[in-house]
Amino acid sequence: MNQLILTVDKAGRLRLHGENGPVLVRPIACFPWSSPGEYLSLRDTDDWEVALIREAQSLDTASRAALEQALAQASFVFEVNQIDSVEDELELRVWKVQTDQGPRTFQTKLDHWPHAINGEAMVVRDLAGDLYRIKPHSLDPKSKELFWAFRE
Amino acid sequence: MLDPTSQLFDRYLDQPQTIPRDLRARLENACASESVQLYGLADLDSSLRLCQIWVALTANYFGIARTADRMIDEQIRVIERSRLTKVVEEPGLSCTVAHVLVSNEEHPFATIRYSHRQRQAVSHVLFAIQQQLEGEPAELIDNYRQSMVRPIKEAQASVNTSRLAIVWRLLGYLKPYRWQVTLGMTGASIMTLARLLPPLLTAHVIDDAIRPFQNGTLAASAAWQLALVLLAGLAATFVVQELAAWVRLRTMAVLGEHVARDLRTEMYDHLHRLSVSFFSSKQTGSIISRVGSDSDRIWDFIAFGVVELSLSFLLLIGLSIVLIALDFKLGLIMSLPLPLLLYLIYRNGKTMHGFFLRAWRKWSNLTDTLSDTVPGIRVVKAFDQAEHEKRRFEDRNESFTDECFRIHHVWTGFWPVLMLLVHLMTLLVWVFALPRLLSNGSADLTTGTFVAFLLYMGMYVYPIEIIGQMARLLNRALSSAHRIFDLLDTEPQLVETHRGIQLTPLQGLIDFRDVTFGYDRVRLTIKGISLRIEPGELIGLVGPSGSGKTTLINLLVRFYDPIGGEIRIDGVPLKELDIGSFRRQVGMVLQDPFLFHGTILENIRYGLQAASLSEVISAAQAANAHDFICRLPNGYDTVVGERGHTLSGGERQRVSIARAILHDPRILILDEATSSVDTETEHQIQEALNRLVAGRTVIAIAHRLSTLKRASRLLVVKDGRLAEQGTHLELLGLENGIYRKLHDMQLRLNEAHAV
Numbered sequence: 001m002n003q004l005i006l007t008v009d010k011a012g013r014l015r016l017h018g019e020n021g022p023v024l025v026r027p028i029a030c031f032p033w034s035s036p037g038e039y040l041s042l043r044d045t046d047d048w049e050v051a052l053i054r055e056a057q058s059l060d061t062a063s064r065a066a067l068e069q070a071l072a073q074a075s076f077v078f079e080v081n082q083i084d085s086v087e088d089e090l091e092l093r094v095w096k097v098q099t100d101q102g103p104r105t106f107q108t109k110l111d112h113w114p115h116a117i118n119g120e121a122m123v124v125r126d127l128a129g130d131l132y133r134i135k136p137h138s139l140d141p142k143s144k145e146l147f148w149a150f151r152e
Numbered sequence: 153m154l155d156p157t158s159q160l161f162d163r164y165l166d167q168p169q170t171i172p173r174d175l176r177a178r179l180e181n182a183c184a185s186e187s188v189q190l191y192g193l194a195d196l197d198s199s200l201r202l203c204q205i206w207v208a209l210t211a212n213y214f215g216i217a218r219t220a221d222r223m224i225d226e227q228i229r230v231i232e233r234s235r236l237t238k239v240v241e242e243p244g245l246s247c248t249v250a251h252v253l254v255s256n257e258e259h260p261f262a263t264i265r266y267s268h269r270q271r272q273a274v275s276h277v278l279f280a281i282q283q284q285l286e287g288e289p290a291e292l293i294d295n296y297r298q299s300m301v302r303p304i305k306e307a308q309a310s311v312n313t314s315r316l317a318i319v320w321r322l323l324g325y326l327k328p329y330r331w332q333v334t335l336g337m338t339g340a341s342i343m344t345l346a347r348l349l350p351p352l353l354t355a356h357v358i359d360d361a362i363r364p365f366q367n368g369t370l371a372a373s374a375a376w377q378l379a380l381v382l383l384a385g386l387a388a389t390f391v392v393q394e395l396a397a398w399v400r401l402r403t404m405a406v407l408g409e410h411v412a413r414d415l416r417t418e419m420y421d422h423l424h425r426l427s428v429s430f431f432s433s434k435q436t437g438s439i440i441s442r443v444g445s446d447s448d449r450i451w452d453f454i455a456f457g458v459v460e461l462s463l464s465f466l467l468l469i470g471l472s473i474v475l476i477a478l479d480f481k482l483g484l485i486m487s488l489p490l491p492l493l494l495y496l497i498y499r500n501g502k503t504m505h506g507f508f509l510r511a512w513r514k515w516s517n518l519t520d521t522l523s524d525t526v527p528g529i530r531v532v533k534a535f536d537q538a539e540h541e542k543r544r545f546e547d548r549n550e551s552f553t554d555e556c557f558r559i560h561h562v563w564t565g566f567w568p569v570l571m572l573l574v575h576l577m578t579l580l581v582w583v584f585a586l587p588r589l590l591s592n593g594s595a596d597l598t599t600g601t602f603v604a605f606l607l608y609m610g611m612y613v614y615p616i617e618i619i620g621q622m623a624r625l626l627n628r629a630l631s632s633a634h635r636i637f638d639l640l641d642t643e644p645q646l647v648e649t650h651r652g653i654q655l656t657p658l659q660g661l662i663d664f665r666d667v668t669f670g671y672d673r674v675r676l677t678i679k680g681i682s683l684r685i686e687p688g689e690l691i692g693l694v695g696p697s698g699s700g701k702t703t704l705i706n707l708l709v710r711f712y713d714p715i716g717g718e719i720r721i722d723g724v725p726l727k728e729l730d731i732g733s734f735r736r737q738v739g740m741v742l743q744d745p746f747l748f749h750g751t752i753l754e755n756i757r758y759g760l761q762a763a764s765l766s767e768v769i770s771a772a773q774a775a776n777a778h779d780f781i782c783r784l785p786n787g788y789d790t791v792v793g794e795r796g797h798t799l800s801g802g803e804r805q806r807v808s809i810a811r812a813i814l815h816d817p818r819i820l821i822l823d824e825a826t827s828s829v830d831t832e833t834e835h836q837i838q839e840a841l842n843r844l845v846a847g848r849t850v851i852a853i854a855h856r857l858s859t860l861k862r863a864s865r866l867l868v869v870k871d872g873r874l875a876e877q878g879t880h881l882e883l884l885g886l887e888n889g890i891y892r893k894l895h896d897m898q899l900r901l902n903e904a905h906a907v
């Protein structure tokens with residue numbers, strides 16, 4: 001297989017440089033939770049696969065950096081680092097949290113539980129569809145206590 | 153007074169309700185003073201941190217305004233919309249990246265990033281740009297606030313209701329039963345107060361009869377007389393108490409049923425007022441459980457909850473008063489710790505909440521396994537995964553049971569401790585009472601009073617226990633009530649006129665005028681379709697799947713209203729028609745026909761309950777269904793539908809055609825009525841349909857184009873537009889026509905099969 005060359009422009013768009021000149025692509029992790037670093041599908045603007053990268057390691061350093069930058073956007077989820085409150089209201093559970101991205105309030109349905117991924121972390125999805133990753137072990141004691149009911 | 157949307161916004165969303173006013177002013181300034189018509193918030197910056205970047209459209213400009221924050225100053229950039237060339241959206245897990253491009257693709261005008269929460273509003277802006285680029289400017293309806301609260305509203309329709317408000321509303325349902333309520337509450341109060349009497353009477357027996365007799369101050373006969381009178385009083389009290397209990401239980405239990413019935417009827421009636429769109433967005437299960445089990449919990453609440461709870465408090469207060477009246481000091485020992493006990497119960501409830509959450513979660517896990525494997529049992533067996541499933545179930549069962557153990561561990565520990573506190577109070581009373589009882593002479597505490605005291609103390613435990621238990625019942629009843637009101641508060645999305653114009657009989661002239669429609673008001677599914685169907689025409693509707701054929705039908709029968717344009721039937725706008733009278737003259741045969749649980753007879757008669765048996769048989773004969781029905785062991789009385797006799801797809805199809813024939817509609821709609829059956833059955837169905845078609849306006853959607861050869865006209869729908877129309881031959885004549893392509897493809901497919 002030919003070596004794939006990838007570059008990223010100022011806007012953060014990824015380009016695959018092939019025989020027919022550069023094409024705009026965006027990376028999709030085939031297994032965003034179970035194996036986020038492997039099997040990356042590069043899709044063109046019509047959402048067809050143009051290449052499947054088994055592991056990023058097979059790329060040269062510059063391409064790999066470009067890919068990782070583009071991937072950061074595609075696989076972005078909120079990283080919760082502190083839980084300020086979790087309140088059950090009628091039909092809704094209201095979470096107030098601090099994330100690496102800033103403070104955030106979100107709501108889930110009462111029977112939508114965070115689910116475990118990959119052992120370490122748990123993910124919860126809010127009413128609008130946004131995802132929040134929580135690492136129960138690395139929370140401070142108060143957050144830990146608030147999250148206790150949702151842990152394994 | 154804030155409107156519901158503002159309330160939800162304030163309460164649940166940490167972002168401004170509108171684009172900040174001065175930012176907007178400066179932005180409009182930059183856009184040649186045009187006003188902002190549409191905007192959204194892009195809430196992530198290039199390093200994926202939360203921020204506020206507003207994207208906005210004016211008539212001729214697209215602008216981006218970033219609110220100043222700690223990191224960065226305010227930034228405003230605008231561009232004429234005519235210079236934009238393309239918009240590309242790249243959705244990710246939680247962040248969508250959108251590029252707004254100008255002619256030089258290397259340098260987009262802007263790249264914006266936003267979470268799913270913002271997506272609908274921002275997409276709406278981008279979509280408007282896209283539409284303009286495609287030469288079809290969309291109507292600009294600002295939906296920023298609405299789209300932000302929609303998910304919350306869908307989860308919780310009655311806005312921001314406090315628990316107290318819910319209780320009030322629920323009690324409102326008691327109004328028609330004022331008399332029973334009064335009776336029940338009176339019974340309950342009498343019962344409670346009667347309970348306070350026996351200890352007093354006992355005290356009298358001891359102090360006024362027994363003790364004086366033992367001291368020799370009272371003659372035996374007099375003592376007996378007094379004792380017997382008091383005993384009779386005691387008996388009377390017991391009788392009154394239990395009589396009152398009977399009245400109360402009976403009245404309230406019956407009352408609870410009344411209220412539950414009223415709620416169920418109201419909900420069911422309301423369900424039929426709601427538009428079809430409601431039923432696709434909420435799961436059937438949740439609707440069913442609201443009408444079913446939720447109303448049942450309300451019974452619990454009315455029949456027992458309300459009364460028990462108020463009586464327990466009444467009893468506690470009554471006890472405290474009586475005790476203090478009996479003996480001030482001892483009474484205080486018993487009453488002062490009461491608030492503490494109640495507080496402990498409250499705290500315990502809070503602690504238990506976490507435990508219950510955990511148990512609930514594990515329980516859902518457990519039942520998920522069941523609801524997966526029971527319907528999917530054939531897959532489990534086919535892949536020989538029984539062992540795997542058993543292990544999975546065992547694990548989850550185990551982990552649920554563990555949580556239950558924890559719960560039992562906690563509550564079983566709590567109650568004895570609480571009771572120990574109560575007993576401690578008893579001991580304290582003894583400690584203070586003994587010196588007074590044992591002091592000779594000035595006995596300020598009589599034996600009788602003290603015995604009464606002891607009896608009263610025994611009554612303390614019950615109301616405390618009840619209050620502890622009722623808290624949970626109350627909570628559950630409240631959330632049930634909330635779900636019920638939530639349903640009742642849902643407004644139908646389209647107003648069905650039941651007093652509108654009646655067209656009887658309908659001619660069947662259908663007229664679509666520039667109709668546009670989108671299910672979610674962002675993406676259009678029908679993009680400006682105009683068509684006219686004359687009475688008696690047989691129209692074939694064809695096009696790739698997902699092109700909007702079924703949607704057109706949904707609009708025609710007014711399951712949804714178009715967002716633009718108009719539909720007329722016989723020249724009258726659909727919106728002005730009496731919907732019931734109209735639908736009675738429209739028949740539908742769908743791809744996956746729905747049969748109700750009931751006999752075949754009932755199913756055929758569904759649209760015309762008064763049809764005679766011979767009419768039913770002729771309809772079934774016309775539908776080619778009579779023969780197979782007669783072959784069933786119970787003939788027309790065979791029970792079908794869920795749990796009943798399972799008919800094959802083709803058989804169900806023919807029953808539903810018989811239903812439509814009996815219904816004798818003026819407009820008949822066949823939505824892929826023959827797609828899922830084999831050729832022989834299709835042939836039979838086709839025959840039946842041919843009989844059905846005569847003399848009415850018919851719209852038939854079919855995948856197999858061969859079935860539409862007899863159509864007087866074919867309409868080809870693609871991407872929500874009417875792409876081609878004409879007869880079979882005319883359409884075949886079109887070079888590069890869509891119909892011709894579809895036709896050739898099917899022809900080749902058939903040949904391939906034939907080989």
Ligand SMILES: Nc1ncnc2c1ncn2[C@@H]1O[C@H](COP(=O)(O)OP(=O)(O)O)[C@@H](O)[C@H]1O
Nearest residue numbers: 432671672677696697698699700701702703704
């Ligand atoms: N209830 C619905 N809510 C949202 N989108 C829908 C709904 N029904 C259909 N759609 C969408 O509308 C489009 C047209 O669907 P439909 O009219 O059923 O197509 P057809 O009948 O031509 O196959 C599809 O993209 C489909 O996903």
Ligand SMILES: [Mg+2]
Nearest residue numbers: 701702703823
């Ligand atoms: Mg369809």
